[in-house]
Amino acid sequence: MIPYGRQTISEADIQAVADVLRSDFLTQGPAVPGFENSVMNYCGAQYAFAVNSATSALHIACLALGVGKGDSVWTTPITFVASANCALYCGASVDFVDIDPHTYNMSVECLADKLAQAEKNGCLPKVVIPVHLCGQSCDMEAIHRLSKQYGFKIIEDASHAIGGKYRGEIIGNGRYSDITVFSFHPVKIITAGEGGMALTNDAQLAKRMKLLRSHGISSDAADMVLRPPEQLWYYQQIDLGFNYRMTDIHAALGLSQMQRLDEFVTLRHALALRYDEILSDLPIVIPWQHPDNYSSFHLYIIRLKLEHIGKTHRDVFEALRAQGIGVNLHYIPVYLQPYYQQLGFKPGYCPEAEQYYAEIISLPMFPALTADEQDQVVNALRRAISV
Ligand SMILES: *Cc1c(COP(=O)(O)O)cnc(C)c1O
Numbered sequence: 001m002i003p004y005g006r007q008t009i010s011e012a013d014i015q016a017v018a019d020v021l022r023s024d025f026l027t028q029g030p031a032v033p034g035f036e037n038s039v040m041n042y043c044g045a046q047y048a049f050a051v052n053s054a055t056s057a058l059h060i061a062c063l064a065l066g067v068g069k070g071d072s073v074w075t076t077p078i079t080f081v082a083s084a085n086c087a088l089y090c091g092a093s094v095d096f097v098d099i100d101p102h103t104y105n106m107s108v109e110c111l112a113d114k115l116a117q118a119e120k121n122g123c124l125p126k127v128v129i130p131v132h133l134c135g136q137s138c139d140m141e142a143i144h145r146l147s148k149q150y151g152f153k154i155i156e157d158a159s160h161a162i163g164g165k166y167r168g169e170i171i172g173n174g175r176y177s178d179i180t181v182f183s184f185h186p187v188k189i190i191t192a193g194e195g196g197m198a199l200t201n202d203a204q205l206a207k208r209m210k211l212l213r214s215h216g217i218s219s220d221a222a223d224m225v226l227r228p229p230e231q232l233w234y235y236q237q238i239d240l241g242f243n244y245r246m247t248d249i250h251a252a253l254g255l256s257q258m259q260r261l262d263e264f265v266t267l268r269h270a271l272a273l274r275y276d277e278i279l280s281d282l283p284i285v286i287p288w289q290h291p292d293n294y295s296s297f298h299l300y301i302i303r304l305k306l307e308h309i310g311k312t313h314r315d316v317f318e319a320l321r322a323q324g325i326g327v328n329l330h331y332i333p334v335y336l337q338p339y340y341q342q343l344g345f346k347p348g349y350c351p352e353a354e355q356y357y358a359e360i361i362s363l364p365m366f367p368a369l370t371a372d373e374q375d376q377v378v379n380a381l382r383r384a385i386s387v
Pocket of ligand 1: 052053054055056079080082083131157159160182183184185194195196
């Protein structure tokens with residue numbers, strides 16, 4: 001089976017992890033700040049906090065922005081469930097903004113309409129979480145403009161997008177958002193085994209996220225709310241935090257992978273370009289790229305023109321799997337999940353997202369994918385569509 005995504009691990013990565021195992025610190029050592037500095041410098045952000053997953057990063061990002069009971073957080077339905085769950089963890093409610101039919105990212109028109117309506121009804125969101133699907137940035141300048149008009153904060157869920165650019169600038173620099181989150185799960189652009197990171201340029205948000213990732217405990221006298229005595233062992237818990245720390249074992253892998261981030265993204269671009277060419281005669285829509293964007297191409301999603309194919313979406317998907325192609329589907333609209341339907345969401349809520357869901361397939365896409373394997377994928381698709 002050719003998987004839809006997989007990590008690329010070098011001997012240098014293995015050595016970096018082995019070095020940590022032989023060192024004094026398996027956690028809370030130098031590899032974590034090393035990884036944080038590497039990502040921070042790459043992105044041009046002022047603060048970065050490594051955590052054990054992007055899910056944890058989204059959680060502490062919401063908490064740092066003050067999301068709580070009675071607040072509303074909006075995101076896109078075409079994302080992994082974690083982009084929405086983070087609001088529920090904080091006791092807030094979640095709502096969904098339909099997608100753009102070309103980029104499949106949150107539609108700025110739908111967002112603007114929904115905000116105008118919410119203002120009338122007195123239920124504006126506290127935070128909006130745009131997700132850079134496949135690594136292609138959302139229209140952040142427009143979303144940022146709306147955030148100033150309506151007074152909400154922005155968390156970029158850039159779990160797919162490290163190494164990508166928006167208007168020529170690296171995603172993660174925070175020009176148009178309050179916090180940016182990356183994921184280092186093995187299918188993503190670079191991996192730490194598991195892991196995530198939250199980046200910001202705001203000192204107050206940075207301080208809160210740092211506390212929240214480690215129990216809300218500080219041993220820095222300047223943070224303490226009670227006058228600190230002078231014992232060396234002293235620390236204060238000043239907030240209710242979590243143990244969301246990343247280990248040095250994971251951070252060493254992440255740091256080592258950072259050396260090849262640009263190379264990985266370049267390889268993904270070459271593969272995407274080749275897919276574009278060899279798929280061009282098939283009755284499908286290939287991934288459209290907005291000229292403002294340089295995607296990191298985490299995923300290569302095709303859309304079946306079912307009206308030109310005498311097969312169902314399910315037929316084509318199953319025929320690909322039966323031929324050893326590990327196709328996948330990103331994503332089932334989050335609000336169609338049983339948990340969200342039980343919260344009151346109903347089918348039909350975001351029609352564009354549901355239309356998209358009925359037609360898409362994610363083809364294998366990872367740096368080590370060979371031209372030969374790509375040909376196998378496309379030949380299998382050709383058979384799946386035409387037989
Ligand atoms: C992978 C992913 C997450 C969660 O990442 P983890 O590191 O696995 O917690 C969140 N949002 C999106 C869009 C993702 O793709």
